[in-house]
Amino acid sequence: MATQAHCAYCFESLTASLEKRPGLSLPQVEALWNKYNAEPLTTEALDTPDDSDLLSPPNAVDPSRKPAAISRLLAPSPATTSSSSVQSTSSTPSGISEASSAVSKSSSQSSIVSEQGSMEASPLFVTWNTVTRSGEKRLRGCIGTFEAQELDEGLKSYALTSAFDDTRFNPISSRELPTLECAVTLLTNFEPASSPLDWSIGTHGLRISFTHHNRRYGATYLPDVAREQGWTKEETLVSLMRKAGWSGRKDDWKKVELNVVRYQGKKVDLGYGEWKEWRDWVEEEIEDEEEEE
Incomplete structure (x- = not known):
């Protein structure tokens, strides 16, 4: 920690x-x-x-x-061993x-x-x-x-x-x-989410990846972001998709096949x-x- x-x-x-x-x-x-x-x-x-x-x-x-x-x-x-890059x-x-x-x-x-x-x-x-x-x-x-x-x-x-x-x-x-x-x-505690909503506000950060119109997208929010912004789970996901570059209608987010990994910290x-x-x-x-x- x-x-x-x-x-x-x-x-x-x-x-x-x-x-x-x-x-x-x-x-x-x-x-x-x-x-x-x-x-x-x-x-x-x-x-x-x-x-x-x-x-x-x-x-x-x-x-x-x-x-x-x-x-x-x-x-x-x-001396501490470290990566060269x-x-x-x-x-x-x-x-x-x-x-x-x-x-x-x-x-x-x-x-x-x-x-x-x-x-x-x-x-x-x-x-x-x-x-x-x-x-x-x-x-x-x-x-x-x-x-x-x-x-x-x-x-x-x-x-x-x-x-x-x-x-x-x-x-x-x-x-x-x-x-x-x-x-x-x-x-810590990286694990695949069983669904896009399989996570808890204030506990989990999210890392998403998806493909839309033959283009790949990806983004992450740290665990504190959704709670600090006062977002619901759906608002968090839509905002995260927007951050990744997705420009679809917000009500269409469920039509996108999201790969979601949740983590803690x-x-x-x-x-x-x-x-x-x-x-x-x-x-x-x-x-x-x-x-x-």
């Missing part, structure tokens, strides 16, 4: 690119994010030995137990994406899971929104993939692609950062302000450690 640390990593990747500096890796961001948000240790927690103090929260119960130093958290992490890229308004062909073998496998149970790879989407002073969210870029991606490389790649290469928008600039919100959706978001507070804390921790040395 997506986490706010994933969103923080997307912000880190974007700002590092804009500032032309090296960015933190996903493991580093996750470790620092967990440390920043850690609750004080309880007596029960202390009774359970931990193999590593990498993510240990600040010491509040046992004065002799020290949290991992920021310098250790920022130590170079092992990004595949099945899709861009979409409000999480909408054009998609062609049936679900591939890699996308039907919802994720790759390590022996420890942590998700290492997944199909994913990264969405950038602009948040107005009144709290209204406006899409600023959204691109993702149905091919399972190792998260360190995949989130970074699509954070930048959705920020700079969504052809519906100009590339995101530094001055826009304070208005941005990042949302990450990791896609909970969207998690993070505002720039929250990310900036965390990033400032990281910098302060580094400065404090340097002064102590």
Whole structure:
């Protein structure tokens, strides 16, 4: 499942690119994010030995137990194997994406899971929104993939692609950062729907493909889209077909033979302000450690 640390990593990747500096890796961001948000240790927690103090929260119960130093958290992490190219890229308004062909073998496998149970790879989407002073969210870029991606490389790649290469928008600039919100959706549980209406609003995303007048069409909506727009199932399908390029009468949608795959994925978001507070804390921790040395 997506986490706010994933969103923080997307912000880190974007700002590092804009500032032309090296960015933190996903493991580093996750470790620092967990440390920043850690609750004080309880007596029960202390009774359970931990193999590593990498993510240990600040010491509040046992004065002799020290949290991992920021310098250790920022130590170079092992290189991550990644694909040499990004595949099945899709861009979409409000999480909408054009998609062609049936679900591939890699996308039907919802994720790759390590022996420890942590998700290492997944199909994913990264969405950038602009948040107005009144709290209204406006899409600023959204691109993702149905091919399972190792998260360190995949989130970074699509954070930048959705920020700079969504052809519906100009590339995101530094001055826009304070208005941005990042949302990450990791896609899981791909399965064929028994009928076009065999899915639940707010639970399932849809990937459709169909042929009309000898032309092939395809598109997708992320799980949150229908609920956010207040659409019925039929309205969602018609809108999705329109997005794919279908121009028939809306009442004729049932005459089209749709291939529908449903999937799941909970969207998690993070505002720039929250990310900036965390990033400032990281910098302060580094400065404090340097002064102590």
